[in-house]
C-alpha cells in the first residue's frame with residue numbers, strides 16, 4: 001500500500017510545478033475583513049495569523065530528492081514515514097524492486113526533517129531485516145527536472161456516486177448528473193487515487209447538506225475542498241501548512257469555479273479558532289495518525305455541537321491512539337470505514 005500523489009504500479013509518478021495563482025481582489029473574498037495580510041505567495045487571498053514560530057519556506061522552487069531501495073514488504077511503512085516527514089507525494093518507481101522516491105522542499109525545515117527521517121528509517125531495520133539493503137541518496141532538483149513526466153499517469157476516475165475527478169489537461173465525457181472535478185495537483189498530495197482520499201470523498205457525498213459549512217484540514221491539492229463545494233457546501237475553509245499546497249489548492253479552486261465558496265489558508269486548525277472561520281458543521285482531515293492525534297483538541301474545538309469529523313489517513317495500528325485523542329477532545333467516534341489498508345474514522349461533536 002502506498003500513499004503517494006498518484007499511484008500507478010507501472011511507472012513513475014512525478015509532480016510538476018504550477019504558475020502562481022491568479023491575483024484576486026480581496027473585496028470579492030468573504031471573511032477577509034479584519035484578518036491581517038501576510039507576505040509570501042498569499043496574493044490578495046484572505047490570511048489568518050500564523051502560530052508563533054512558524055515561518056514560510058525560503059523557496060519552493062527547489063526540492064531535495066530522496067531515493068530509497070527498500071524490501072517490498074517495507075514499502076508501506078516507508079511511504080508512511082516519507083509522508084510524515086513532509087513529502088507532498090511519494091513516487092514508487094518499481095514496486096517489485098522497492099525503488100522509491102520522494103521530494104522535500106529545500107527550506108529551513110529540510111535538515112531537521114532529513115535527520116528525523118534517517119533515524120526513523122534506521123529504526124525500521126528491526127522490523128524488516130531486508131532493510132539493511134536500504135540505499136538512500138539525496139540530491140537537489142529544480143521543479144523543471146520533473147515537471148511533466150508524472151502527468152502521463154493521472155487519468156479521469158469516478159469516485160463515489162457523482163464525482164468524476166479528472167486532470168485539467170484531459171477531456172472527459174461526464175454521465176448525466178456527474179460532477180466533474182478538474183485537478184492539477186502539482187507537487188501537492190491529492191489526485192483521488194489514494195484510498196485515504198477516496199474515503200473522504202465518499203464521506204463528503206454522504207454527509208454534505210446544502211449550504212453547510214466545511215473545514216478541510218490538510219487540503220493538499222484542494223481536492224476535498226473543491227468536492228465539498230461541488231456537492232453543495234455553502235462555505236468551505238481549507239488549510240495547509242505547506243505553502244506550495246496552498247498555492248496549488250487555490251489554483252484548483254479557481255479552475256473549478258468555486259472561489260466564491262472555498263477559501264484556502266496557509267494555516268493550521270488552531271490559527272482559525274479565533275477568526276470566526278470556525279466552528280463548522282463538517283470537518284474532513286486526511287492527515288496521518290500522529291498528526292490527527294496531535295491536532296484532535298483543535299479539531300474538536302473547530303466543530304459545532306452535532307458536527308461531524310471525518311479523520312482519514314490511518315492504517316490499523318494508528319487508529320486506537322486517534323480514537324482516544326478524539327474522545328478526549330469531546331468527540332464521539334461513530335463509524336470506521338476502510339478501503340484497502342486505509343481507515344477513516346467518523347466522529348460526532350457532542
Ligand SMILES: C[S@@+](CC[C@H](N)C(=O)[O-])C[C@H]1O[C@@H](n2cnc3c(N)ncnc32)[C@H](O)[C@@H]1O
Nearest residue numbers: 189190197217218219220240241242245268286
Ligand atoms: C495526505 S495529504 C491530504 C491531501 C488531500 N486533502 C487529500 O485528501 O488527498 C495531507 C496534507 O496535510 C498537510 N498537513 C500536514 N500537517 C498539517 C497540519 N497540522 N495542519 C494542516 N495541514 C497539514 C500536508 O502538507 C498535506 O498537504
